[in-house]
Amino acid sequence: MHRPHHRAPAPLRFRPPVAAALLACALSGTAWHAGARAAEALSLSDAAPRQYDIPAGPLGRSLSAFALASGIALSFEPSLTDGKTGPALNGRMGAREAASRLLAGSGLEVIGREDGSFTLRRAAAGAEALQALPAVTVSAAAERSTVTEGSGSYTTRATGAATRMALSLRETPQSVSVIGRQQIEEQNLLTLNDVLRQTPGIVADRLDERVSFSSRGFALNTMIDGVPTLSFSSAAGEASMVSMQVYDRIEVVRGAAGLLNGSGSPGGSINLVRKRPTTEFSGHVGAGVGSWNRYSAEVDLSGKLNETGTLRGRVVASHADGNSFTDSKKQSEDVFYGIVEADLTRDTLLTAGVEYQRTAIKGANFGQSPLFYGNGAPTSLPRSLSSSAPWSTWNMETQRYFVNLEHHFDNDWRVKVDAALITNDRERYSADIWLYPGNINPVTNMGTVQVSNNPATSVTRALDVYATGPFSLFGRTHSAVLGANFNRYAYDYGNYSRLLNTVDRQAANILNLGAVAQPDFRYPVNQFSGVTEEKALYGALRFKPTDALSLIVGSRFSWYDNDLVSRTWQGGANGRAVASSAGHERAVFTPYGGLVYDLDEAWSAYASYTNIFQPNTVRDASNQVIAPRRGTNAEFGVKGEHMGGKLNSSFAVFEVNEDNATELDPGAALLPDGSAAYRAVSGAKTRGFETTLSGELARGWQLMAGYTYSAKFSNKNALMNTNYPQRMLRLATSYRLPGALSKLTVGGNLSYQSGTSYLETYSNKTAYQGGLTLIGLMARYDVSSQLSLSLNVENLTDKYYYTGFGGYNGYTYGNPRNAWFKANYKF
Structure with missing residues (x-):
């Protein structure tokens, strides 16, 4: 059971x-x-x-x-x-x-x-x-330090994730959390998935090797160094696998982020901020071993490349390998990052770099394990069971090339141009338990597996140009930002089979998938190619009519085009191509407004409002893409800055109203590409509140904590997204012991979420997961000022739990208790 x-x-x-x-x-x-x-x-x-x-x-x-x-x-x-x-x-x-x-x-x-x-x-x-x-x-907000590396803190003094202007958390009229380098290292957050599972208000729902991230019931947009990117939009680019070796911090905005993102999700945005070179030589080497025969090694070196320090560079390289608690699964990861900064003049900086990551998974999973047998009885399957054959493979390779040019003027204005080229490739072939419809025999465990080769590629090009700085009006100093960006995302993926013109589905014992032979995938079944383009103009003004009051007003005009060509060989040897469009939008206006009032030296009250424009990608029962989501997002709250900025606090209430929200259409048949059909819901409403605390509670004691309540209801007052928890608590902390024990730092993390449920499509049965609490522990001992040893334990109480629930009509188990032991030497 x-x-x-x-x-x-x-x-x-x-x-x-x-x-x-x-x-x-x-x-x-x-x-x-x-x-x-x-x-x-x-x-x-x-x-x-x-x-x-x-x-x-x-x-x-x-x-x-x-x-x-x-x-x-x-x-x-x-x-x-x-x-x-x-x-x-x-x-x-x-x-x-x-x-x-x-x-x-x-x-x-x-x-x-x-x-x-x-x-x-x-x-x-x-x-x-x-x-x-x-x-x-x-002299300008841009002078504030946003780098978290070496700060020793679980908070930050400034972020531009919401507005492009470097504002403190207290000055930003939205809910923002920053997971910095100190927390990443102490809590052993290896991937973006690990980071977001500790971020207040974020749900990380694992499908298989893929993980979807959401806030307040909505998906999150993604940016890299503040530049929106579509590179995670397809099967070829999986965000959850992104290694944290390359990044200084992850900035998460909760609530509509339409000012900087053309398709402004009501959930918000994730901004991955890269490490930068240092003037003097610095760096570290590290190695680790973990449960399931895992091991890792890394090196990070930075410093000046010429005598005057006008040319600086940094290089990061890492390798990890090992097994999993899941049967026959092995995973390796190789990361390389190089960046060079050049002072062309006293006021002009040119930066160029490359990121490379290859993640190779043998025994990889696609889809989930079944919740119910064919007779409607709940399944009783081993925790370590893989829903895919041992030879199943999922290899991801990503290359990101970037260059930016920035110039500061004497009046404290600066202009920055960012350009990026990102390529993603996926190699995936497997035999996976097929859960549509649920037909597994409870006595013999015989069911159906789908055997296919499913490669995918994508190329993303991005350009962002903006200017920001102060200006004077009525005897006071204010700030402004004006910019434009362009994203072009081209993708291609398909399916290949051992059978001519048909999908390969075979009868198999789901407890013995190793008996399914790996075939020669010689015949194409279908192929999908598409191009998505987003263009936008955006701007914002931050007025300071008094010392205590700031008003941010802004807007964005967005252009969106999505064209698709699909080809199917089912029923015809030559294949049949069908061109379609997933939407064209012109000059969509997205307003943004925010107000912050300082109540006293420590506290501020704020309010923000923005419109929602988010193109849908799912299709209805007639195989038509559902019209874009539109609506409004409002948020009100108070924020605190304590102990001279070492500790930040916030409390917010929010409401999202939307049309064309989507939910599974339970009565509809599968679409021609095998995906589930959705239906549009008008008048959906999401309401909730959240509170956060981050930074230093006392000398040596760091904390990141947040509690969130969020619920989404249809226009008929029916609860939607029942497989997402309504209540969540996220907490991570570390404490350096005082006095003679000061070389020892201890801490851990705690994650609580309320119960969830999922109505299984074919059995019409509902599966439940009750309230869940997961605990992790950490300890670090500084042998010297350069050498440190650390131990991290995940899922201390060895809870059985779903880390993915309902995404593919089934479930995915989360990690059992496991540990990492690491050594790190700083130069």
Whole structure:
């Protein structure tokens, strides 16, 4: 029976140390005032000792980490630290001693300013150097640090994921979560699927090797470095397999993201932000072993490529391999990432790079295991059962080439051009349990398998151009962004069989799929080729009529074209091609509005509104693509910024109204391509609320947590999306022990979701999964400032649960209890 019941980096002048130090200015609530000591060397002997754990590395980065840990406001010119390296700093000490150790032999010293902040100067220059030192100020939102690597935090100071303008979470009038490098490494988040399973408000529903991501009951759009991409839109590009080795952070906007995405899903967007090069040499090597004979190895190196540091590069490479808890399944992964930055001038930066990832799966799954036997009785199948034959293969290869050019003007405006070419290839052939209709014999376990070869390819071209910066009006400074983007996505996939002009379906014992022979797939059955193009113009203005009030107004005009050619050989030796269109839309207007009001130093209230335009891709019972979804999205809430920005909180209520929502049509036959038919629902309404908390609760204690309630009802008040949980809790935390135990960090993660159900298409039976709680643990021991050892345990209580439910009329089990042990050495 079923166990579950049914400028950062500032692109033109590389200065992440300054950006991070400026971030520390915002955290200076506990800074000590220098007063009259402005011309003296640092005098913090009266400050209470604090715990420091700063690895050896570039001096600028070390000083930024020192400022963050000590709570002082420290700013400096990057040229002072270029080419210099700071020693490792570990232990409990006063700020004066910590600064002295970091600066030993550097020829630099920290001195106080009259405003209570601190800066750097050359020790030999004397006190007069302070007056000659150029002031470092934040003149535009783009100067804020968005890089999470090395921050030691589970939160961020700024993100442009929702508006293209670098705003703090508190200033952004939408629900945003950022999963940064610290959380990715500590919680051992290897893929995008792992990340989103820890992200507040996100449902990750596994079909087979594919996973669908949704928020508030809607699919999420995807961006890379802020540029919308259609490269994950087909079987050739699977988002869930994307390795996290390449990325600094994942930014998730919940709620309609139509300002930056042409097909603005009501669910929001995922933005994958790449790692960038550093000025000084830095990096790490790592290796790990895990349950089911898994192992991994990685290297990440970064630094300047010429003496002056105007040319910088970074390279990342990794390999992973091993088995699975699923019978006969093995998976390997190879990743390579290279990026080069070149300062063409003092204000112009050229960046180019390439990503490569190959994921090869033997014993791969397509489809799911059956929920019910042919007589309607619930199945009782082993947890490790594979729904596909051992020889089934699913190999994915992705290559992403990108180049961007960015220029900063003296008036603090900047213009950026991003271009990308992405190719995806999928090799897939298999014998899979066929669940339409459910006809498995409960005594003999005889059923049907479909045997096919199903290759897929796609090519995506993307271009994005935008300008952003400040402007003055009525004596106050405001911000603006104006841009345009283009996406062209061409894809091709088909099916091949051992039989002429027909799909190969065979009788088989589902408990012995190894007995199904791998055939020669010599005959084409069908082929589908298509081109999707999206073009858009977008813009937004952020007005600041008062210090406490900001108003964001924006809009997007979108053009959408989707053409398809399908060819079928069933019933004819030469094949028959049919051209069709999945939609053409012209100048669709999507307005966006947001209001943020600062209630006091810590709290703000906000509201946002946007229209919904999202083309559907599913078809109705007459094999016609359902018209695009249209509707509205409104959100209201409060946000908090605490402890000088080290901790962020939010609470939001939301409502989505939509026409042409889609749901399975239970009475319809399968479509000619074998997929299920859907029907449109008008007047659907989604309502809910969520609350989040991210950042440092206390010294050494990091937290990312969120609770979400969301429910979608039809115009007849019937609950829709019953296989999605209505309530979810996501929590991840780590704590560095104090004092003599400070080399040890412990933590873990917890995921709760309420019960779900699925009405099986053919048996008319309903399967249920009750409320589910999963627990993971982590521990890391710092052997030295460079070497660390870590242990991560997933599903501590070894729960049986569905990680996929109903997507292919069946279920997919989630991972049993398993562990990873890793060693990491930092340069």
